[in-house]
Amino acid sequence: MQINYKHQLNDLIKLRLKIIRPLLFLTIVPYFCFIGVIAFKPEMFSPFIFDTNISLGIFLGLVLILLIFIITVIYVYLANKFIEPQISVIRGNE
Amino acid sequence: MNKLILSILLFSNLSLASDGNGENNDISIIMFVLFVSVTLLITYWASKRSSTVDGFYTAGGNITGLQNGLAISGDFMSAASFLGISGLVYLTGFDGLIYSIGFLIGWPIILLLIAEPLRNLGKYSFADVVSFRLNQRPIRILAACGSLSTVILYLIAQMVGAGKLIEILFGLPYYSAVMIVGGLMILYVTFGGMLATTWVQIIKAILLLFGATVIALLVLFQFNFDLNLFFNEATSIHKKGITILSPGGLISDPISAVSLGLALMFGTAGLPHILMRFFTVPNAMQARKSVAYATGFIGYFYLLTFIIGFGAIILISNNPAYLDTSNTLIGGNNMAAIHLADAVGGEILLGFISAVAFATILAVVSGLTLAGASAISHDLYANAYLKGKQSEKNEMFISKLATILLGGLTIYLGIIFQNQNVAFMVGLAFAIAASANFPLLLLSIYWKKLTTKGAVIGGSLGLFSAITFVVLGPVVWVDILGNASPIFPYKYPALFSMTITFTTIWVFSSFDKSENGYNEIKKFDSQYFRSQTGIGIDAKTTH
Numbered sequence: 001m002q003i004n005y006k007h008q009l010n011d012l013i014k015l016r017l018k019i020i021r022p023l024l025f026l027t028i029v030p031y032f033c034f035i036g037v038i039a040f041k042p043e044m045f046s047p048f049i050f051d052t053n054i055s056l057g058i059f060l061g062l063v064l065i066l067l068i069f070i071i072t073v074i075y076v077y078l079a080n081k082f083i084e085p086q087i088s089v090i091r092g093n094e
Numbered sequence: 095m096n097k098l099i100l101s102i103l104l105f106s107n108l109s110l111a112s113d114g115n116g117e118n119n120d121i122s123i124i125m126f127v128l129f130v131s132v133t134l135l136i137t138y139w140a141s142k143r144s145s146t147v148d149g150f151y152t153a154g155g156n157i158t159g160l161q162n163g164l165a166i167s168g169d170f171m172s173a174a175s176f177l178g179i180s181g182l183v184y185l186t187g188f189d190g191l192i193y194s195i196g197f198l199i200g201w202p203i204i205l206l207l208i209a210e211p212l213r214n215l216g217k218y219s220f221a222d223v224v225s226f227r228l229n230q231r232p233i234r235i236l237a238a239c240g241s242l243s244t245v246i247l248y249l250i251a252q253m254v255g256a257g258k259l260i261e262i263l264f265g266l267p268y269y270s271a272v273m274i275v276g277g278l279m280i281l282y283v284t285f286g287g288m289l290a291t292t293w294v295q296i297i298k299a300i301l302l303l304f305g306a307t308v309i310a311l312l313v314l315f316q317f318n319f320d321l322n323l324f325f326n327e328a329t330s331i332h333k334k335g336i337t338i339l340s341p342g343g344l345i346s347d348p349i350s351a352v353s354l355g356l357a358l359m360f361g362t363a364g365l366p367h368i369l370m371r372f373f374t375v376p377n378a379m380q381a382r383k384s385v386a387y388a389t390g391f392i393g394y395f396y397l398l399t400f401i402i403g404f405g406a407i408i409l410i411s412n413n414p415a416y417l418d419t420s421n422t423l424i425g426g427n428n429m430a431a432i433h434l435a436d437a438v439g440g441e442i443l444l445g446f447i448s449a450v451a452f453a454t455i456l457a458v459v460s461g462l463t464l465a466g467a468s469a470i471s472h473d474l475y476a477n478a479y480l481k482g483k484q485s486e487k488n489e490m491f492i493s494k495l496a497t498i499l500l501g502g503l504t505i506y507l508g509i510i511f512q513n514q515n516v517a518f519m520v521g522l523a524f525a526i527a528a529s530a531n532f533p534l535l536l537l538s539i540y541w542k543k544l545t546t547k548g549a550v551i552g553g554s555l556g557l558f559s560a561i562t563f564v565v566l567g568p569v570v571w572v573d574i575l576g577n578a579s580p581i582f583p584y585k586y587p588a589l590f591s592m593t594i595t596f597t598t599i600w601v602f603s604s605f606d607k608s609e610n611g612y613n614e615i616k617k618f619d620s621q622y623f624r625s626q627t628g629i630g631i632d633a634k635t636t637h
Contacts, residue, residue, distance in 0.1 A: 009623055016626070020206045027202040031195070032355060038192060039351035042341035045188070053326040055339035061191040062397070068195075069393045071202045072386040079382055087627050 121445025137286035144287035153289040157374040163387025168295035183403020184430035187338025194396035200362025205385040210378040211625035227617035229546040234478040241366040241469035247523040253508035256455040276505035298457040306398040312438035313405030357588035364527030367465035406430035470496035529591035530557040545611035548603025556595030563587030
């Protein structure tokens with residue numbers, strides 16, 4: 001690795017972190033909150049939402065499945081849009 | 095997870111044949127023979143393209159993101175998770191969802207942290223990545239031990255479950271079922287390598303998604319797609335009533351909750367047969383896409399199993415045709431999805447779903463065997479034993495030999511574990527993956543100061559402690575070995591074993607002042623450059 005594109009690599013890593021960190025947070029925190037409620041206060045998940053027969057736990061569980069998928073889609077979108085061009089620049093310089 | 099496989103095991107207690115099973119068998123056998131014929135043709139086609147080591151392990155690296163996404167989801171949607179999770183939902187309602195989410199949560203972790211560096215650094219196995227800048231021999235041996243323990247535990251659980259399931263669905267004796275599965279698996283992998291295994295996996299994933307979608311749609315159709323009515327009906331029929339909509343004590347104490355959560359979250363990122371799939375795509379961009387596709391398919395599949403489980407509560411739990419004398423489901427709770435297929439779609443759907451379940455088992459064990467074979471031939475033989483000096487032809491021969499040996503071993507273990515409780519094995523596989531394979535992979539990619547010494551000591555302790563804690567814990571020590579009380583009090587060891595791994599790796603790497611350690615740290619920057627950019631990926635790796 002040459003010194004002259006070391007700063008480009010640093011930019012790439014910074015960009016990656018900027019994208020990955022919030023998404024990682026969005027993955028880990030809701031999941032452990034979900035598990036936490038089940039372990040500590042399971043009754044919190046019992047009430048029905050709105051006027052339905054669907055419990056809060058089932059609703060949030062299904063939302064979590066959706067969220068997990070959305071996180072992967074967001075990452076692919078952001079990575080293709082922002083990370084790939086930066087890698088191409090570095091590749092071009094090499 | 096443990097419960098799922100346990101209930102598959104309970105199948106054995108069942109005397110076969112319910113009413114009308116003879117005709118069902120005909121349809122499912124026709125469909126199964128069709129599946130086997132098509133996959134054998136694919137194997138023949140693939141065999142001409144798998145004559146190189148690269149072709150054998152990575153399908154030439156030309157699988158697209160969508161294809162790989164389907165194949166990954168195929169690897170992950172095993173018969174145990176299809177029948178087991180829908181059975182668990184049938185039995186407990188909400189608690190089934192906890193497992194579904196647990197199995198899904200590992201995917202963003204793989205995507206955000208592992209997939210791209212793995213693709214950029216590795217060639218055939220995740221040990222390529224861990225040993226990239228570390229001392230080949232000890233690291234390869236350690237990684238191969240981690241891979242093989244995970245793969246063999248998984249294989250035993252799948253094989254025993256498969257034998258019991260096929261015994262019920264097709265009326266085949268347990269031994270023949272195990273032999274057929276083992277024999278076909280050896281054929282696919284030995285001759286067709288990764289290319290055939292991938293296509294078997296893709297076809298099976300499509301069939302399974304299609305079959306599960308049809309069942310779910312037919313169920314919801316009966317309720318005019320009104321979820322309100324659907325859940326209302328389920329709670330009024332289920333004997334636990336409204337409590338099936340909230341947590342029911344699957345996880346009770348906080349330590350078990352966190353420990354299980356960690357094992358599921360990080361275990362997926364340490365499963366060798368899943369990690370291996372990332373070498374079949376041409377670059378990091380396709381690797382990334384394949385995870386998003388896979389997550390979509392798997393997430394959708396879990397939604398379906400949830401509907402199927404609740405559908406079974408409504409439509410079959412009160413139907414005498416599906417119950418035995420003691421008022422439980424014929425074949426056990428894991429048969430919920432199978433009976434439901436019959437209830438909503440008649441014999442044709444039942445036959446189709448049975449054939450798909452068989453196909454699923456075949457595809458999953460093939461993927462596992464291929465991953466195990468790569469650990470033996472690529473890591474242990476070619477790199478640890480011969481130090482990378484072997485000829486290509488020789489490695490190919492050892493790969494096929496390893497496949498046949500592993501296949502034989504699996505059949506043998508399937509038979510000796512027939513009447514054993516293997517329920518804990520998938521859980522243990524996940525614990526090992528999370529406590530040994532994943533930390534090694536993660537730290538080798540991201541932590542500059544990792545040295546061979548730290549990796550070997552920490553990784554071995556992680557592997558050893560995960561196994562020890564499970565053996566001394568409630569599941570093996572008390573339930574299987576019959577001791578009065580467990581030496582290690584928790585069912586899930588990951589919280590403790592992962593802590594041991596990370597701490598010892600950190601301590602022994604930090605205090606490693608050897609010249610080797612210094613040189614390994616010096617190589618980190620160029621490895622990091624390659625892992626982040628993929629530059630150098632096409633050049634032959636020289637260690």
